[in-house]
Amino acid sequence: MATPPALVFSDLDGTLLDHHSYGHAPAAPALAALRARGIPLILASSKTAAEIAVLHAELGLGTAPAIVENGAGLWQPGEGSSQDASDYRRIRAALQALPAALRRPFTGFGDLGEKGIAIATGLPPEAARAAARRQHSEPGLWTGDDAGLLAFAAALAPQGITARRGGRFLTLSLGGTKAQMMAQVARRYGAPLTVALGDAPNDAEMIEAADLGVIVRNDHGTPLPPLDGEASGRVLRTALPGPAGWNAAILDFLKQLDRRGGARTDG
Template sequence: MTAPPPLLVFTDLDGTLIDHDSYRYDAALPALAALRRIRAGIIMASSKTAPEIVTLRDEMGLCDWPAIVENGAGILPPGDADAGGGDAYVRLRAALDDVPPPLRAQYCGFGDMNVAQIAQMTGLPEKSAALAAQRAFSEPGLWTGDSLERGAFERELAQRGIHAREGGRFLTLSFGRTKADQMSDIITRYQPGATVALGDAPNDVEMLQAADYGFIVANPHRDPLPPLDGETAGRIMRTELPGPQGWNRAICDLIKRLKLE
């Protein structure tokens, strides 16, 4: 039987492990190497689709670990290329289109765009944008109305069983499960010595608070998260450096703090 990992890392991607602008993670390579040396588990937890995650997980050499996809709406098993999903996305789009037209018109989801438009909005190459368009569980998009209209929009969605969650770039719609929900199941499965979560956006808050240690990674492209429970006690910390640079420093410092290497 494989021994439990000494540390299980749950990490957001865009704006956290991956640079907001360049989509690169080179600055985090030293920490990733250190985690491999101590046999830690690394769980990607992102709004990205399974096809996007498969490519990144393979590139980073993390295929032995599951990944949380589409903001927690789905799970990608270790070594698998399919997270399932069934007709969830079709039902989600149908419910979205049932929202009163004046509100519906102010939300532009990935399903309302072609690949070229998704590439332009995200800054992704078209090949990557095509993977982002392959939704199974959730719908990211941009809200163009004001805050009062957004409240009405979210209430309409809630009546149809849809949750709206703000991420690093988009307002993402799904039928419910969160990154923290999937995180709990994965912890139960692997029984790690300790857990750490890293993220930069509102949809990461529950995950940060559920871990033994949490790091709010600086992202100069968005407003910082408000103070969270656990910060005063030092269980949740903030990085000074942004994106993968902050991620790298946080993980290296935690490994030393826990005397794991």
């Protein structure tokens, strides 16, 4: 495998995809520029393999893998998706075993069902069905306060279940993190540079672990607090939200890369 000049890792909802429409049209120039330079785009999301496969094909991402279910799994094009949902069943069992007062503020996808997922996300029925096909994680709505969330997460932690806030949902997961999977993929490619973009707290580790981190402006959910790399300029914030901010950040990065002679252009 040839070593590309860089790898770009990106969250989806609220980052590459618009928070409301799930569209990515404003990012088209940057997507084309990455493709022309042979720079792989690695999707990193809480979405399932079934959901990612559709978007991966739509974006024409070729053989690039994708980080799924908040870092709990890695999907490779052509491999299909595993049907092993044992991790998901463990998470659901752990939820059911919690005291009612701790459990009550969390409504997971397993509680919502496909129709409820469609309502909560705005996804069409087929996409909601794909979102329900989980293997390693359980996103859901949290209606409690911060103190309750700390107690909820602490009760699940002994079983290896982590709770991370995304732009829209609180996701419970077993397995790795986005940052750990990013490191694994980067080793596979041997890339000299890693760029990571995200908009929510569950992206913080990945953004801080990259050579260049980009916090995409978040007008709709829990924003990211100041991160360590911001003072040195290793972590940047976009002026625009969603795919428009994503587009501007990637094009700016590519200009800098071109000045250093670190990219090739196909065609």
